[in-house]
Amino acid sequence: MAKRDDFSAPVIRTIAQRAGYRCSNQTCLCPTIGPDGADESASIGVAAHITAAAEGGPRYDSTLTAEERAAAENGIWLCQTCSRLIDVDVTSHSIDQLREWKTLAEMRAYLGIRGFAIVVSRSFQKLEDKMPSLVAEMRGDIASAPFTREFIIGSKNWSYNGDPENPIFQYYFVDHDNLKPMLKVMQNYDAINDTTYNNVDRFEFTEEFAEYLLLPV
Template identity: 45%
Template sequence: MPKSDEKRRDDFPQPIKTLLAKRVNFRCSNPECRQPTIGPGMKKSATVSIGVAAHISGAAPNGPRFNAVLTADERKSADNGIWLCRRCDKIIDSDENAYSEELLQDWKQTAEATTHLELKGLKAVRDNQALLRKLESDMPALFAEMRTDLAEHPFSRDFVLIKREWSFNGDPNNVILMYYFNDHPHLRPMVQVLENRELVRNVTHTNVERFRMEEAFVDYLKTDPP
C-alpha cells in the first residue's frame, strides 16, 4: 500500500461532530451506556467533554471496520458517524469483530429515536430494540413463552412466578399469566433483569411474586422474533 494511503485519514469536520453530538443530546449512543458526555468544569466558564465522534467505518485504511468502497466524503459524513463516550469509543475499536457496522448503525438509530421521543416528554429507554434483542438472546425460552401467551391473551399484562405444585387463585376477570420455576431454572434472576431494565414492574401483594409488563415490552413481544 502506498505510504500516502497509509497516512490518509478522513476525519470528521467540526460541524459534523457537533451535529452527531446534538442529535443524541450529547449522550453516548451505546444502549448499555447512555453516559452524558458534556458538563460543567471546575471554572464557572468551563465545560468538560468526554464525547467522541466515532467512525462506523474506519477513517483510515488500517482502521477498524474500514470499508474501501466508501469515498472520502462518505467516510467523513454524518451517515458514517456515531457519538460515543471515550470509553465506548475505545471498546468498539479494540474488539471490532464484536462491534460490526450493522450493530453501530443500530445503536445510532436507536439513540436518535430515543432522543426524539425524550424531546416529547416520553421515557424511551425501554424501547431500545438492540437491548431487547440482546435480552431475548440471553433468555430465549422465557421470551418465547411470553410471546405465545400474549398471542393467546393480547390484553393480559400481569404474570406470577410459581411452582407447578403450588395453587394460585387468580382474578377471574383478568387472565394472569404464569411462569414456572420448574420450566425456567433461573426464572427469578431473569425477571429481576427485566425489572432492572424497567420492562416489568413488581406488583406483588400476596405471598406469590407478581409482575406487570410495561407496554413497550409488550409491543416488542408482539413483533416477530429476531
C-alpha cells in the same frame, strides 16, 4: 501513513447534537458534556467512525468515498470509554450494530425533547440463534438450579473457591469459542450483568433472561 478522512468540526457538532450529547451505546447512555470545576464546560464525548477513517482501521469500507467517510452519517457519538471499546472489540461491534445504536440514540433524543421516552426490547430468541450451544448450557443449568443467577468463566484448569452457601454456574473457554465476545453481546441484549470482582470474570443473569431460560422449549 494512510490518509485519514476525519470529521470536520461542524460535522462533529452535528453528530453530538443529534445524539443529545449522550453516549449512543445502548447499555451506557451516559451524558458526555457538563460544567467543569470553573466556569467552563467539560466533554468526554467522541465522534467515532462507524467505518474507519483510513485503510487498516476498524470496520474499514473501501467502497466509501472520502466524503462519505467524513460525513455525519458515518459517525456515532460515544463516551471515551465506549469509543475505545468498539475499536478494540470489533468482533462484538459490527457496522450494523453501531448503526442501530446511532438510530436509537437519535430517536431517543428526538422523543426526549418532546416529552417521550424510548424503551428498547430485544428478542432473546435472536440472541439464542447467535449462540445456541451456550444458551442451551445455560438453560440446562437454570433448570437444575432455578434460583441461581450468578456464573463465572474461565479455564477448566483453574480452581475457584466460592461460597458453598451460594452456588454459581461455571462456563469454560474450551467449551465455547469466543466466549468473552459472546458475553459482551449478551450484555448488549440485557441478558446478563457484569459483576466481576477480585479478578474473577463473574456475571449475573437478568431476571428477564432467567425467566426466558425457564420457559418450556
